[in-house]
Amino acid sequence: MVHLFCLRGEKLAFDPVSGSLHQLDEAAWRVLSLLLEGKDPRAEGKELEEACREVEELRSEGLLFTPDHFSSLYEPPPFAPKSLCLMVAQACNLRCSYCFAGEGDYGAAGIMPEEVARAAVDFLLESAGPRRAVEIDFFGGEPLLNFPVVVATVRYGKQRARELGKEISFTLTTNAVLLDEEKERFLLEEEVNLVLSLDGRPEVHDRFRRFPDGTGSYQRVLPNIRRCYQNWASRPRSSYCYLRGTFTRMNLDFSRDFKHLVEQGFRHISLEPVVAPPSAPHALREEDLPRLLAEYEELLSEYLERWRRGEEVYFFHFELDPAGGPCLNKRLTGCGAGFSYVAVDVKGDLYPCHQFVGKEEFRLGSLKEGLTRPDLVDEFRHAHIYRKTPCSSCWARFLCGGGCHAAAYFTNDSLLKPYSLGCALMRRRLECALYALAHKKAWVLSNSPKAI
């Protein structure tokens, strides 16, 4: 299989198994199109002969039509979480009306006691087995509502990891309302990765991200986010700090939000499609797809223009790592929810990921009882791309990993039926990412891409 696509006037071919990307002229495009239709391009006459030879050369070099023999080699990994999402606060100081967590409480408001957080650290370090690196993500709700437990968990986690010869890293996702200088100092000194929520333009952010009294939070959080980001950027870094926004059908022109964030001085940005029931007025719809796909291309133009000017701007979904990406198991199982990644709620109950928290039918067990639903774990272990009909033949499968289990379940009632709108967005993001990868590389080498 080869994926042919046009972007910004260029004809491109992506070989999914080898991860190779090629720029084509009209003759090569015609040859590959005919081959994909099962036709013989040589029957078209002599003018395609040279392009045919080049295609065959690339095929023999393993850079085109590379066969996929991986399905028979795959063994689903065992239940061995190496990454926990800790719901330290199932409560929030904002009332974002698009929140998938029911305004932050997941249907059961509460604050995680320190002993639950410590038990979660112990569970993680034991369950990780021989793996050296483990991770904890402070999530909510708003985790800064329970900052003392965040501090205690970071200290305890680092101490226990050191004693056991392991490495532990932390991530914290916050709306930044409570992100004062003292908290910021702790998080930066402890090298906690930060995900700071900001949707983009003030009116876009304030439409959904409001305080309980209905006022918008943009003006309140921007100074905190700016200060924290600048302080992070000025330090030698082993952690990351990303601004993360959500777009909905109310801002299909989200490339303007990307531009706004860049103009505010931010250089690490992630903008994500909203997770919402189809009946919600802000939910993305199939009819929005042409606009959404075009918008990613618009965002790509802005992104590339910045790079062309020598500005390093990172859009999370455009940053592919073709040479140093993850190994096969990771690529086939995606996020690992339910077996290598689990969420722990405020009571210590275990769920496959943060999006399943509070859904009783997805409760895997608890820190006290251990695993009580091995059958459910097995469902997640076996929800890999070769068992998902659309994924097994999709060109994007080794870059996507099969998509979000929660999105699949909540839209199609099955872990094996991916959220089709999400797939379409993913494929366009990956096309843009491949294009960006090739062109950034060319600029870095001071060798601007030339039309062939």
Add this chain to the structure above:
Amino acid sequence: MKRHIKTLVAGSKPRLGGCGECQASCQSACKTSCTVGNQSCKQVK
């Protein structure tokens, strides 16, 4: 030198096996539409 095709990225097949140390997708900046292609292997780096 090919006249009709310019290879922009010569990729490599996904590595078999693996150490299992790579970062969980949900530890990254997306939170809701995870992917794996933009993750990096610590052993390769």
